[in-house]
Amino acid sequence: MQPPKSEPSPAPALREIQRQFATGIMRPLTREQTMHPEWIDGRPSAEAVGGFIKPNDRLSSIERLEIYNRQYWYRLLDCFYEDFPGLRTLIGDKPFSAMAEAYLTKYRSRSFTLRDLGQDLGKFLEEEPQWAGKHAPLAHDLVRLEWAHIVAFDSEMLPPVDLDELLGQGPETLRLGIQPHLTLLTCDYPVDTYLLATRRREEPQGGASHAMAEQRKKKSARKVPRPREEKVWLAIHRHENSVYYKRLEPAAHALLAQLREGKTLAQACEAAAVLGDETFGEKLKEWFTQWASFGWFVRPN
Amino acid sequence: MPANRFNNFTDYGIGIGLRVPHYQHILSRKPSCDWFEIISENFMVDGGRPLQVLDQILEQYRVVQHGVALYLGSTDGVDQEHLRRLKRLVKRTNTPWLSDHLCWGSIDGSYSHDLLPLPYTFEAARHVAQRIREVRDFLEVPILVENVSSYAEFHASEMTEWEFLSEVVEKADAGILLDVNNIYVSSQNHGFNPYDYLDNIPHDRVGQMHIAGHSKFEKYILDTHDNPVLDPVWKMYAHATKAIGPTATLLEWDDRIPSFDEVHNEALKAGRFCQELVRATSEV
Numbered sequence: 090m091q092p093p094k095s096e097p098s099p100a101p102a103l104r105e106i107q108r109q110f111a112t113g114i115m116r117p118l119t120r121e122q123t124m125h126p127e128w129i130d131g132r133p134s135a136e137a138v139g140g141f142i143k144p145n146d147r148l149s150s151i152e153r154l155e156i157y158n159r160q161y162w163y164r165l166l167d168c169f170y171e172d173f174p175g176l177r178t179l180i181g182d183k184p185f186s187a188m189a190e191a192y193l194t195k196y197r198s199r200s201f202t203l204r205d206l207g208q209d210l211g212k213f214l215e216e217e218p219q220w221a222g223k224h225a226p227l228a229h230d231l232v233r234l235e236w237a238h239i240v241a242f243d244s245e246m247l248p249p250v251d252l253d254e255l256l257g258q259g260p261e262t263l264r265l266g267i268q269p270h271l272t273l274l275t276c277d278y279p280v281d282t283y284l285l286a287t288r289r290r291e292e293p294q295g296g297a298s299h300a301m302a303e304q305r306k307k308k309s310a311r312k313v314p315r316p317r318e319e320k321v322w323l324a325i326h327r328h329e330n331s332v333y334y335k336r337l338e339p340a341a342h343a344l345l346a347q348l349r350e351g352k353t354l355a356q357a358c359e360a361a362a363v364l365g366d367e368t369f370g371e372k373l374k375e376w377f378t379q380w381a382s383f384g385w386f387v388r389p390n
Numbered sequence: 391m392p393a394n395r396f397n398n399f400t401d402y403g404i405g406i407g408l409r410v411p412h413y414q415h416i417l418s419r420k421p422s423c424d425w426f427e428i429i430s431e432n433f434m435v436d437g438g439r440p441l442q443v444l445d446q447i448l449e450q451y452r453v454v455q456h457g458v459a460l461y462l463g464s465t466d467g468v469d470q471e472h473l474r475r476l477k478r479l480v481k482r483t484n485t486p487w488l489s490d491h492l493c494w495g496s497i498d499g500s501y502s503h504d505l506l507p508l509p510y511t512f513e514a515a516r517h518v519a520q521r522i523r524e525v526r527d528f529l530e531v532p533i534l535v536e537n538v539s540s541y542a543e544f545h546a547s548e549m550t551e552w553e554f555l556s557e558v559v560e561k562a563d564a565g566i567l568l569d570v571n572n573i574y575v576s577s578q579n580h581g582f583n584p585y586d587y588l589d590n591i592p593h594d595r596v597g598q599m600h601i602a603g604h605s606k607f608e609k610y611i612l613d614t615h616d617n618p619v620l621d622p623v624w625k626m627y628a629h630a631t632k633a634i635g636p637t638a639t640l641l642e643w644d645d646r647i648p649s650f651d652e653v654h655n656e657a658l659k660a661g662r663f664c665q666e667l668v669r670a671t672s673e674v
Binding site for chain 2: 090091092093095096097098100102103104106107108110111114115140141142143145146147148150152153154156157160161164165197198199200201202203204242243244245246269270327330
C-alpha cells in the first residue's frame with residue numbers, strides 16, 4: 090500500500106495562519122532574546138502578530154508568540170551544540186552560536202528528524218567561510234568528520250559478504266559494495282585526533298537544558314590544542330555499535346573509493362597502486378582481511 | 391472487560407517513557423514495568439545502537455509507540471518517507487496503538503521540531519480528521535491523538551479546545567491520548583476551567599493518559615517534563631480516572647531525568663488511583 094498523497098491540503102485559512110506563525114517563530118531572536126520588533130513586511134511585529142494571536146490578561150500577542158520563537162531557537166541550537174562539539178571548540182562558543190543561527194536561517198530543517206539538522210553545514214561553510222575565520226580550512230575538514238560520525242552512528246548495516254564465496258570470480262569482473270555507514274574522507278588536518286580530544290571532554294548526553302548552559306561555560310575554559318596541517322585519509326565507520334575513525338594509507342583509501350564508485354577489483358587495484366609503494370601487493374591481502382573482518386564489504390547495488 | 395473500543399487496553403497498567411539514561415539499568419537489571427512508551431522518531435533509523443536497544447527491550451517488555459513529528463495538523467502534504475519509516479517501526483514493535491499530537495509543525499517543507507497549536511476552526515478539524523484517517527489506513531494500527539500544551543490562542547478560533555478535540559476524533563473516528571498535565575498547563579495559560587475540559591470530551595474514546603510535571607514562570611506555565619507530577623494534576627487525574635475508568639497511563643519525564651526507580655515510583659502513584667477506583671467500584 091502506498092502512503093497518502095504528498096500534495097498540500099486544501100485548507101487555505103489554516104495554511105495562511107501556519108505561514109504567519111512560522112514567519113514569526115523562525116526569525117532569529119534579538120540579542121535580548123526577544124522577538125524581532127519588525128515584521129518581514131516592515132510593519133511593527135506587535136501589529137502583525139496581533140492580527141492573528143490573541144493577547145490575554147498577562148501577555149501581549151507578541152509575548153505569547155515569543156515563547157514559541159524562543160523554544161524554536163533554543164531547541165535547534167542545543168541540538169547543533171551537541172552534534173558539532175569539534176567545530177564549537179575550534180571557533181568558540183559565541184562565534185559558533187552566531188554561525189549556527191546564520192546556517193539555520195539559510196538552511197531551515199527540511200527533515201522530520203533533528204538528526205539531519207547539520208546535513209548542509211559543510212556546504213554552508215564552503216559558501217560562507219567567514220564564519221570560521223582564519224580556521225576555515227580546518228573547520229571544513231572538521232564538519233565533514235562530524236557529519237560522517239552522525240552517519241556512521243545510525244546508518245544501515247547491510248549483511249557483509251564472505252570474501253571466500255567470491256574467490257571464484259576473477260578480479261576483472263568482481264565488484265564489491267561498501268557499507269552505507271562508512272564514509273571515506275581525505276583531510277588536510279588530523280581532525281580525527283582533534284575531535285576525539287574534544288569529545289573526551291564532553292559529558293554524556295541526556296542532561297537538562299539549564300544544566301547544559303552551565304556546562305558550556307566550564308568546558309570552554311579547557312582548550313584543545315589546534316592541530317597543524319597534516320594530510321590524513323580516514324574511514325569513519327561503525328563496528329559493534331561504536332563509531333571509529335580509522336586512518337588509512339593513501340593507496341588503501343583510493344582502493345576503497347574506487348570500489349565504492351563501482352569499479353571492478355582489477356580497476357580499483359590498478360588505480361590505487363599508483364599511490365602505493367613496492368609493498369602494495371603484499372599489503373593488499375592484509376587490508377582485505379582486515380576490512381572483511383570489519384564487515385565493510387557488501388554486495389554491490 | 392474493556393470499557394469501550396478505544397479503551398480496550400486497560401490491562402496495560404502504568405508505563406514510563408523509555409529514555410537513554412535508563413537503558414543500562416533496564417537492560418542489566420530488567421526491572422518490573424508494565425510497559426514502555428518509545429518516541430517513534432528516535433527509532434526510525436536504519437541501524438546502530440538505537441535499534442539494538444529497542445530489540446532487546448522488545449524481548450522483555452511491551453512497547454507502545456508515541457510520535458512527535460507526524461504533524462497531523464500541518465497543511466503540507468504527508469511526508470511519505472516519514473510514514474514509510476513509521477510503518478516499518480510499527481511492524482517491528484507490534485505496537486497495539488500509536489499516538490501523536492493534535493498540532494502542526496511544518497510548513498512549506500520547513501520543520502519547526504515543535505508541537506505548534508492549531509486554531510480551533512471547523513476547517514482545521516476537517517483537515518486534521520482527514521489526515522488521521524489517511525495515516526491510520528496506511529499504518530493499519532489504531533491512532534490516538536494527544537492534546538498539547540499551548541501558550542497562544544488564535545483570533546480565528548470558533549470553539550473551545552475540548553470542542554475541537556471532540557470534533558476531530560468524532561470526524562476521524564479516532565481515540566484520544568488525554569494528557570492531563572497539558573490540560574492543566576493550557577488552562578492556566580488561557581484561563582479556562584480544566585474540569586470543563588475533562589467533563590466535556592468523549593470519555594469512551596480515551597485510550598491512554600499522560601501525566602507529567604511542569605514549570606511555573608511569572609506569567610505562564612511551561613510544559614517541561616522535568617519534575618514530579620504536581621498536586622493539581624494528580625487531582626485532575628483522579629477526576630479523569632473516575633469518569634473514564636482505569637486507563638493505560640504513562641508518566642513522561644524528559645529532562646533532568648532522575649534514576650529509573652525514582653521515575654517508576656512516581657508513575658506507580660497513578661496505579662494507586664486506579665486500584666482505589668477498582669476497589670470502590672467493586673464495593674458498590
